Amino acid sequence: MTPKVARYLSHIHPATPCLVLDLDRVEANYAALRRALPLARIYYAVKANPAAPILDRLVRLGSAFDAAGIEEVEACLAAGAAPEAISFGNTIKKASAIARAHAAGVSLFAFDSDEELEKLATHAPGARVYCRIRVENHGADWPLSRKFGTTIAHAARLMRRAGALGLDAYGLSFHVGSQQTTTEAYDLAIARVAMLFTDLTESGITLRMMNLGGGFPTRYRDPVPEIDDFAAAIMGAMTRHFGNALPEMVVEPGRAIVGDAGVIASEVVLVSRRGDDAVRWVYLDIGRFGGLAETEGEAIRYRIATAHDGGPTGPVAIAGPTCDGADIMYERTGYHLPLALASGDQVHLLATGAYVTTYASQGFNGFAPLAEHYV
Ligand SMILES: *Cc1c(COP(=O)(O)O)cnc(C)c1O
DSSP states (O other): OOHHHHHHHHHHOOOSSEEEEOHHHHHHHHHHHHHHOTTEEEEEEGGGOOOHHHHHHHHHHTOEEEESSHHHHHHHHHTTOOGGGEEEOOSOOOHHHHHHHHHTTOOEEEEOSHHHHHHHHHHSTTOEEEEEBOOOOTTEEEOOTTTSOBOHHHHHHHHHHHHHTTOEEEEEEOOOOEEEOOSHHHHHHHHHHHHHHHHHHHTTOOOOEEEOOOOOOOOSSSOOOOHHHHHHHHHHHHHHHHTTOOOEEEEOOSHHHHGGGEEEEEEEEEEEOOTTOSSEEEEESOOGGGTOGGGGGGOSOOOEEETTBTBOEEEEEEEOSSSOTTOEEESSSOOEEETTOOTTOEEEEESOOSSSGGGOOSSGGGOOOOEEEEO
16 A cells, blocks of 8 residues: 555545545556556556546546547546547447547547447548457456457458458557466467568558557566566567567556555454354455455455454455345455454455446445545
């Protein structure tokens, strides 16, 4: 937790559950990625946390933006982003959303099918388009592979068709999966996509952009490679495949920009051991429906800090406060928490700045959506 977040929590005592997020850490993360990959343009993946103070800060820093929906496009514009600095990166868009983005001046769109390409040709004539390639998501704790992206052979046909439809066949993209913990994933993906890029260019379709997606991890329970390790793998692969004729490079980090900037403060509602329970059950005032959606399958394993840390611990299951049996965060991962932990205590879920606030339900069981404080 950053000193600013710690100060806010100890001085202001905001009601729980809430997210407190340090905007200076967002800026530091952005700057670190710029330093590591100076040749790549950064398009912040707005869906990771679309809060206005984050968008404002990133606009000031000169970031571009990857928007998943028309509301995110409009939030970026409202924050002062130029339409040319916005990519509509979802491959699944309503015709009306494409038309609205196009009318607002957005001219860069993702697709991965003939059907979406035809929609783009109709509702965003002349736009720059890039095709998403399906790549392996091994090593990603939150994979994105089955729902998006197409094969190399299909992408080649699609990019040829784009020009015939009056669109600008601009580039190729991939996403190695979110919370990607291996640098090799980028290596392998770049090798695959660069080959198609070169083949198309040699056949007369001059692509200009390689979009390497997001996926850069946040440190949760387990250590992850540094951003410089990812940058070295990426630049190594790019120069291996393109020599000194590098295309325009785009990265779309979400989690790596905001993840470790935020902390959730939560109250322990109950610590209990019932009947034949092997472990204590710790119920927090935030759970799967309060924003911790990425605990599904125990995929993202947040670190939890308590005031009793350092004392003796024991195994626990950790669950949310609702009357829903699916509202369990961790049962199999093997969490241990202090034996002194009791109802009424406050705990801190660390590095929860990404993919939390917008996942909170609207009043399920009467619980309000997660409160947010940007400092
Ligand atoms: C979600 C998403 C991102 C951001 O991914 P992170 O793992 O948060 O960096 C980037 N690009 C696209 C197309 C996405 O869908």
